[in-house]
Amino acid sequence: MPVYQNEKNQTWFVKCYYKDWQGVNRPHTKRGFKKKSDAQNYEREFKLKKAHSTDMKFDEFIEIYERDCLARLKLNTNLTKKYLIEDKILPYFKLKKLNEIKPADVIEWQNTLLAYRNAEGESYSPTYLKTIHNQLSAIFNYACRYYNLPDNPARKAGNMGKERTKEMKFWTKEEYLKFSETVMDKTIIYVAFEILYWCGIRLGELLALTPADFAFETDTLSITKSYQRLQGNDYITEPKTKKSVRKIKMPHFLSEEVENYIQALYKIDKNERIFQLTKSKLHHEMSRGCKLSGVKRIRLHDLRHSHVSLLIELGFTPLAIAERVGHESIDITYRYAHLFPTKGAEIANKLDAEKEEAMSYVSKK
Missing domain, CATH: 1.10.150.130 (Tyrosine recombinase, N-terminal domain)
Incomplete structure (x- = not known):
């Protein structure tokens, strides 16, 4: 026994x-x-x-x-x-x-x-x-x-409940610019929102950024890690997926803004986080900015949707967008098509024009 x-x-x-x-x-x-x-x-x-x-x-x-x-x-x-x-x-x-x-x-x-x-x-x-x-x-x-x-x-x-079907919210470029003017009084907040909107990175990726992640001579931002605060402790982890590790070309004006911001930080180490902020602080500042500017309230993550919507509006391909924002699959990028209800009308109008042109050519013959 x-x-x-x-x-x-x-x-x-x-x-x-x-x-x-x-x-x-x-x-x-x-x-x-x-x-x-x-x-x-x-x-x-x-x-x-x-x-x-x-x-x-x-x-x-x-x-x-x-x-x-x-x-x-x-x-x-x-x-x-x-x-x-x-x-x-x-x-x-x-x-x-x-x-x-x-x-x-x-x-x-x-x-x-x-x-x-x-x-x-x-x-x-x-x-x-x-x-x-x-x-x-x-x-x-x-x-x-x-x-x-x-x-x-x-x-x-059998299952219960259902998948989230809420429509993605986003800001137009005009709405973002109106919002950003109201948070310029706090440099750290302004620069954080600038990076979120113009680069489309995730919140955890933003909060993990250090001076070493920027190459200002080439206007390049490297995403190699993510920040999380869990059970009262700070953690630096790998990004969400393998495709999330990427290099992003920043617009030159943003590169200058970030460089000036980092230079103003007192004796910051190259591997020290440049945004000592909490998620709740950014939520508060977004609410404040929305109230002052009058633009609709969206989530912090919706700034990422806003960046993607801007790139689609500017005519970039789904593949280029997926590589920039770190989508694991291009199928994820295609989910953003519904952000532009006017696109369907544009397509229909172009097809109408094509048919009229074709009919005109046939009648001439």
Whole structure:
């Protein structure tokens, strides 16, 4: 029997063997159990995990999922997924055996979330509900792929909620210029918004910028990192995707503005962040600028949409735009086509003109 008692302190311990991923027998010991039954339960659960069996409780599988899957994700993604799991999924499924969870259980869980109302009587948004369900489905998919779970009950139950369908908001060049005039009284804010609008970079990319990222002799900006503040700590990470690592040619006026701004910073190191700002501070300044200028309120990320819309209006190709803003796929760039409802009318007018020209040519013959 692999469960033993320590005669000195009367606690129990487990001593057993398991096969690792190469099929080699390995010893395993776990001490400090107050009860024999606790040690036996631990032994059983440990062997189930090592045998890749789905005959374990859901919360035990989540430990495996977080260790093998979530740990490989970026910190902010990891924390977001862990929150969803611990707050919205585990409370309902944790004591159920993984291989005994049925589509009906998932539907009952969905109904609980759909019925939720906070103190103000507000429900979860359709987008949030879909995000939660997708996370549960991802867990079962992982169990199907690596732990031989027969099927995914979340997929059989069907999704809830829906994808975000909100229209992208953006500023025209005239709206941005009107806004920027109102924030010129704060140089750091003005320069930050200038880079966001005229370069189309992400907020995390902006906040990670250092003097070393600029080559003013060639008006070039290098994007190689991103900044995040998580759980009260600052993190410099890789950019969002591989394509996000890029060099951006700045308009010369912007290059001069940034160079003058950096030169005014007192003894700044070449690898020190030039924008010691928080996201909430920029949100506040955007609200202030919108109120003073009278332009419509958009999100900080919508400045990126505004840059893309400007480039489309100027006639640049989707490929050139994708390379500049760091889209992982050109398909992402094509999603911006709806930003210009007048384009459809322009196309129709040109087709009308083409037909008239063709008919005129035919009639002459």
